[in-house]
Amino acid sequence: MKTWNKYLILLAGGLLGLSSCSDFLDLKPEDKVTPEDFLWTESDLASYAVKHYEFTTHDGYNIGAWKEDNHTDNQVTASFDNRWVPGEWKVKESYSKREDDPWNFDAIRELNYFLEIVIPRYKEGTITGVDANVRQYIGEIYFQRAWKYFSKLQTFGDFPIVKTTLPDEKEPLVEASKRQPRNEVAKFILSDLDEAISYLSNTPPGGKNRITRNAALLVKSRVALFEASWLTYHKGTDRVPGGSGWPGKDFSGNLDSDIAYFLEECKKAASELADQGLLAENIAGERKMGNPYFAQFTLEDMEGCPEILFWKKYNNTDFDIFHFATSYLPSGGNSGFTRQYVETFLMSNGLPIYASGSGYKGDTSVDNVREGRESRLDLFMMKPKEVLDTKVGLTWGSKETGAPGILNLAESRAVTGYGLRKGLSDNYYTGGQTSIEGCPIFRAAEAYLNYVEASCIENNGTSIDSKAQAYWNVIRERAKLPDYKVTLDATDLSKESDWGVYSAGQQVSKLLYCIRRERRCELVEEGFRMMDLKRWRALDQVKNYQVEGVNLWESDLKDAYKDADTGKNLLIPQGQENPNVSSYAESGKYLRPYQIVKTNNIIFNGYNWCDAHYLSPIALTHFRITATNPDDLSTSVIYQNPGWPLTPSGAK
16 A cells, blocks of 8 residues: 555445444445445444544543543642653654554544535435434534544644545645644534534434534534634744744634634533533532432433433443443542642632631641532542442541552552542442443533633633623532632632643633633543643643642651551651652652652653643654655645654654
8 A cells, every 4th residue: 555545544344344233134245345335224324423433431440531630730640741841752753553643534534434425315315214313323423523623623733624535646635634724623623513513413312322412512612612712822822823933824814803703602502501401409418329410420321410411321231331430439540639729629618728717727637628618629529538338338548547548559549649539439349340330421511611711701801791600600509609709809819829820821810710710620530621721821831840649747647657567657758768658858748749759750840841732743654645755854745733843852
């Protein structure tokens, strides 16, 4: 196969595997299946659409989807991500597996193929089946093309817009490889989502295990807000069309008009969803499955949860579809909230912990940290010695002292001492047992937050409209918090450690920050943090930043880890042989997961951000394939992202 064929690979074979089980005996032998035999029936469309589902869900020997905020200022693991060390994240020559390469068009081409074949057939009335179901599966394909392009937008910014299948010829493939400005990519995504919304149902076959119209509305609001905020805060840089040093060609668009357009589209989609009033109830004092707000994240069947718009079902009995997330959470699961994140949560009276009259008890114990705090911290962070399973008396931390498992093996470690609790169920699992709780993918609360933020950006951070005020207070009322103005009046940006205080290295308005804080606390563990920090341009100021956990050395925890037989303290500070915790002398009273070992530890001095890391690099093979001179990668029709070299090295 010629090299350009590998670049935008043609759809070849694989159609047999897309057919439903009931059709299996009617199929021709695999080498006889052709496009003319497929995509004529409702079941063909259903199989093709579901084959392309690709969403973040629970999988692997870990805490599943709840790990997606790891490597941020919200959550950390025992190991670090090299994006926090300038020069360590390097441009690849190529990827060993095609599917690992983010500059990959395979799925996009297959979705384009479907639309090219099916839309004419549908308009001609030649596809058999229930019309509503046929429309549903067409809508799913439009949604998935938008979803995959949204991933490309977040990863690369500018990206080729390919709407059709392409001939197996070098010239048109190279021409199609030219990157389009990111704002145009975002508009294309919204147009696909509009198509999806026009076809999709909220009651499809398979229920909310399939993409729904409401899910498409939510994603439309997300995409529009993402691009509006990116253009707002990155404007003028080389990461935005027309900015200084932007590697694209001349740009003649109007970014201010585009920002206004994206904000309006966000608000329209978000309000259509939020006005349905789908939020789950939060029952005061109920911390587990009797609380609908808590239970919706961990039920085996989430179909009856109005706030959950799309979810994945697991079934270990009939289909061997399972995960391990719920069995890893009770020990720590190689994750933990940072001290800085925990301190962002308000007191139940709506005041920040530093405000006069807040009632904050300090951090000399985790119980003190938790006392009087708002309900989301109470629900979604582990409580020392709380009973996790009544059958065997499993508790969080030591039964005697409540000390979290900061010394556990890495895969089950409570890395910071502050344990994740969202996703915990009433089912008991021993280590490594398979779990079958469902996994939420989209939920309606995000729409409220998207609208509020869009309204604030629209008003330059100074005010929000009446609908935004109402939406914000609905979210806060569910969290058992008073009117947002109570928090706003008491907020002092100089006392906040949250990176969301900043955009482009400058403090934002108090109002905008309070909206960002609300989002951070409502979407705990749900994988939004890095996306938000990037679109806000809230990482410019991150230099030598130390993530921290519990107060280890000025609390009872310093004496809570002892050998049961000898009474010897098991904590070994950095600087001693075989250390397992950071030292008081060098790191202070808080546990610092990345200062346990000093020798040959490139993260010891903390997180450092490199502006090139706002976008990802493109592998060098794609430049060679599309260059007029393969020995001179600058002759490619593709341009590398700002700050990244055309060599297998890192950005600095």
